[in-house]
Amino acid sequence: MAETLLRVAGVSKTFGGLKAVSRVSLDVPEGSLTALIGPNGAGKTTLFALMSGFIAADEGQIELAGQDITGQAPHLNARLGMARTFQIVQPFAAQTVRENIAVGAHLRHHQRADALAQAEAVAHRVGLGPQLDKPASDLTVAGRKRLELARAxxxxxxxxxxxxxxxxxxxxxxxDMIPVVRSIADGGVTVLMxxxxxxxxxxxxxxxxxxxxxxxxxxxxPQAVTRNDRVIEAYLGVGTAARLRAAGGPHD
Known part of the structure; x- marks a missing residue:
């Protein structure tokens, strides 16, 4: 059985009386490809921000590879091996794709030539090889998503x-993107999406x-949670699960 790489234990966060995350606990096994889902406003991005150190939890504990990282700054978590992407992609528009990716590569490669070489290798992994010398501002939405992935x-x-x-x-x-994500996980990176x-x-x-x-x-x-009554009602409203059952639809 795989060891736990990320452990979240009883983590909560409140903003002005609104409980954005309430006593959430989960373990992410090393080498896994797992997902966090839920309706808009469920607290998913807040939980990512808590995990990665962009905001501090009110209570609970977060561990990475057995090390307590609760409240630790994002750049320190990055050095320990945690990276994240953001919903709103904001590349350095005037720089090339290669230079954008090299910003991430500089975490491990202090020489510019080494960082640029790493950037090129990563670009090929995510399908941006042919666009390495293009300004980031010229990328399509899909290209920018791949760039965000590449920088991380x-x-x-x-x-x-x-x-x-x-x-x-x-x-x-x-x-086109699904196999890219799968290949990253197959390459040994634990992915939580x-x-x-x-x-x-x-x-x-x-x-x-x-x-x-x-x-x-x-x-x-995924098959089990999409048949779960509480999940169906969280997405589609109270009473939906019963109506689906009456109509012969999916249920647990």
């Missing part, structure tokens, strides 16, 4: 937190956690 991957993480890396893509682009695109979750994730109103309401295989 260039830090050579053990754990990669992907925050809606497929958002805004059309079905063809989603289909926030995702609304259920096609990707069903195709990629071994295990899924479901967050609703800041609380963890279900977990299991």
């Amino acid at each position: 991957l260039a830090t050579e993480p053990r754990l990669l937190l992907l925050d809606e890396v497929l958002a805004g893509l059309n079905p063809q682009e989603i289909g 926030i995702e609304h695109v259920m096609q990707a979750v069903m195709n990629l994730a071994e295990h899924v956690w479901v967050l609703a109103q800041g609380e963890l309401i279900a977990q299991g295989t």
Whole structure:
């Protein structure tokens, strides 16, 4: 059985009386590809920010590879091997794709030539090889998503937190991106993804956690959680699960 790489234990965060995350606990095994899903406003991105150190938890503990990183700054977590992407992609528009990726590579490679070489290797992994010398401002939405992924991957993480890396893509682009994410996991990087695109979750994730109103309401295989009454109602409203059962639809 794989060892736990990331452990979140009883983590909570309140903003002005709103409980954004409430006593959430989960373990991410090393070498896994898992997903965190839930309706808009469920607290998923807040939980990622807590894990990665961009905001501090009010209570609870977070460990990476057995080391307590609760409240630790993001750059220190990056040195320990945690990287994350962001929903809103903000590349350095005037720089080339190669230079953008090299920013991440500089975490491990202090010489510019080494960082640029690492950037080129990562670009090929995510399908940006032909666009290395293009200004980032010239990339399509799909290209910018790949660039965001590449910048995080260039830090050579053990754990990669992907925050809606497929958002805004059309079905063809989603289909093209799914094997890229899978290849990263197959290459030895542990991946935890926030995702609304259920096609990707069903195709990629071994295990899924479901967050609703800041609380963890279900977990299991993608197939199991999509049949869970609490999950159905979190997405579609109270009473939906009963109506689906009456109509002969999916249920637990």
